[in-house]
Amino acid sequence: MLIRPTFRRRIAFFLVGDLLLGVLSLYLAYALRFNFAIPSHFLDHFWRIYGVLMLCKIGAFSFFKIYFVSWRFFGLKDAKRLLLAHLAAYGLFAFLFLLFSSWFNPMPRSAIVIDFVLSLLFTGTLRISKRLYLESAGIPGYRKTLIVGATPKAVRMIKSASSGDIPYFPVAVVDADPNQWGTYVENVRIHPLEEIESLTEKEGIEAALVAATFPPEELNRLVERLGKAGIKDLKMVSLISDRHEPLKDIAIEDLLARKPKDLDIDAIRNFLQGKKVLVTGAGGSIGGEICKEVLEFGASRLIMVDNSEYNLYRIAEEVDPKRSSAKLLSVTDREKLGKLFEEVRPDIVIHAAAYKHVPLCEANVENAVENNLVGVMNVIDLSISCGVQKVVNISSDKAVRPTNVMGATKRIGELYAQNVESGDTEIVSVRFGNVLGSSGSVVPKFKEQIQKGGPVTVTHPEITRYFMLIPEACQLVLQAAAMAKGGELFILDMGEPVKIVDLAKKMILLYGKEEEIEIEFTGLRPGEKLYEELLIDDAECKTKYDSIYVAKSTRYPIEALRKDIETLLNGEEKLTLLKKIVPEFLRREADRLIRPGEEPPKRH
Structure with missing residues (x-):
């Protein structure tokens, strides 16, 4: 040293x-x-x-x-x-x-x-x-660098560069504050943001370090501007306390993040504090984050259930072992699941276990139907019999006018949650769209394709999806659950839908490979929609939170629903029986709907 x-x-x-x-x-x-x-x-x-x-x-x-x-x-x-x-x-x-x-x-x-x-x-x-x-010696050189934001982080980066801790050579700082222009940060002059292009050309700048905090919309514009100026190496300065990793790549999550304006932390804490919480699908992207949030908001005990050994091990390593336990079992095994419920007697159950990958569910219809329907029924029925206070069923935007098996099973799960005789147990479903970075989503897929040199594959030039960060989505799920009285179907406001091809272009830009990587359109996959929806019609209304809507109830006599589900589980014609329960189910095969000439559903 x-x-x-x-x-x-x-x-x-x-x-x-x-x-x-x-x-x-x-x-x-x-x-x-x-x-x-x-x-x-x-x-x-x-x-x-x-x-x-x-x-x-x-x-x-x-x-x-x-x-x-x-x-x-x-x-x-x-x-x-x-x-x-x-x-x-x-x-x-x-x-x-x-x-x-x-x-x-x-x-x-x-x-x-x-x-x-x-x-x-x-x-x-x-x-x-x-x-x-x-x-x-052929050792990579230190790149001439522009620092965006005259902040304490900028001071730290210039000192780190001077000490050789980072491979960057700051030659200019830009900031929006006119009072800063013409002054110096560690002997590096501060310029207006408007001079980004001229400074890049004059100084031969190759990299930019963002040392200020920007809302996603402004960060989006800044990244596009830096890219057009020819700056390919873009980094974001992390927290000052993070000495070992002072820089991180600007990720697509940073550009698409949308902070809910009405997140009620107190409501979530009051809902969870001192409670025993059981989470199914605990090893998944959503389930894992919910486990962390549950403990963060003061639950006295967390019981994590998953049938994947590796996923369960991974989440168990990330949470407090003194307040949590991991149970390796499938939600389709009613006997073992029942013993667990009797043993732990949870106050709150959050059901996040499901087969969710659309193409896999399309290729394995019987398994998808069994896992998703038997799982949700077992969890709800056992919760009622054990006197659980509240059950939260995680649903999906794919349950709206479903065109795939996964969406249809999720819709049936919503119907079961709304119509079952729940006694003193309050049962609520929460529906939301894609979350950024979840397993199997386009973001990690695109990252892998870019790192391999492309091409980046997009199914259709017009395909769009809703996106939200995993922590924000999970917090809103818990907030919706906190306000639920039983029988509701809550819908999270996911903001504006994002065109997947634009997302791909932006990720390629962030990697600085616009000239190297092509985008290839492969055609819609079986069961895949052009546009996902969250709201069925205008009957949905807002709650006291702008980020959470509540849908009108759909009545379906529970005995008839149970009988139809049993017929579905035992029957041969799964698709026909799915459509009987969910009449709006129109299965899409490859690049077409079952009904020839049908237009994609309009977005709401």
Whole structure:
């Protein structure tokens, strides 16, 4: 750690180096002046001359900020400043010599001219040596960098760059605050945001570090602007406390994140505090995040259920083991699940277990129907028999006018939750769209395709989806559950739908590979819609929260529903029986609907 470069150590290193090189250059200048036979009387005042000359040089170097330049970043502009510093230093020495010539003599004046040249050569070589070594050794260079935002994070990044902690060389800072323009952050000048393009062209900027916080819409525009300016390497500065990973790639999640304006933390905490909570599908993207949120908001006990050993192990490693337990079993196994319910007697049950991947469900209809329907019925029935206070059934936007098996089974789960005789147990379903970064979603798929060099595959140029960050979606689920009285179908406001091809283009831009990676359209897959919907019609109404809607109830006599589900589970014609329960189910096969010529449903 003693040799780790820091601001003070760098100054001390170059100061000692300049003192040593100063002795060498002055003595060599004397030797060259006298053809390596220096008369002894000319050395009488050597150290006096050296001392004054070095004071002049150190003063000039400090004035021209030569000691502030990092070893590996020394360039043409710095060489120019070094020349000016030498001219100033030797000019000052000449002035002192004229005033106090008797104090310096005997002094070979031509040796001072030689020393000027040698000193400029030696000090310049010292400062550019590391850069020459890195470039000649093929070690990746340090990229000229623009910092966006004159913030404490910007100060930290400039210091980190100077210390060699990050492979970037900040040459300019841009900020929206006019009061900052023309001032300096760690000797780097602050410019208006409007100068991004001109600075990029003038300085040859290759990278940008975003050190300020922007809303997703503004960050979107900034990323597009930086991309158009030719900056391919985009990074976001993380929290100041994160010393080991100060930078992260700007992710598509940062651009699409939509913070709910009416998130009621107190309502969620009051709902969960001191409760025993059982979560099915705990190892999945949604279930896992709900487990973390449940403990974060004060649940006394968390019981995590999943039939995937690896997924359950992974979430168990991420939560407090003192307040949680992991149970490896399937929600379709009613006997084992019943024993668990009897044993733990949960206060709240959150059912997130389901087969959710549309193409896999289309290819495995029987398994999808069994897992999704038997699972939701077992969880709801056992919750009622064990006196669970509240059951939350996680549903999907694909349950609206479903065109696939997964969506149809989710819709039946909603119907069962709404119509079952629940006694004192309050049962609620919460429907929402895609979450960013969940397993099997387009975001990790696109990332993998980009990293492999493409192409990025999009099913259709017009396909759109709703997106929300996983933590935000899960918090809204818990908030909806907190306000539920039983029998509701809540719908989360997912914002505006996103065109998948635009999402793909933006991800390619973030990776800086617009010219390398192509987008390939492959056609809609079986069961896939062009447009997902969250609302069925205008009958839905808002709750006291703008981010949460409640749908009107759909009545379906429970005995008839149970009988129809049993027939579906035991019958051969699964698709026909699904359509009997969900009349709006129109299964899409590959790139067409079962009904020829049917238009895609309109968005609401």
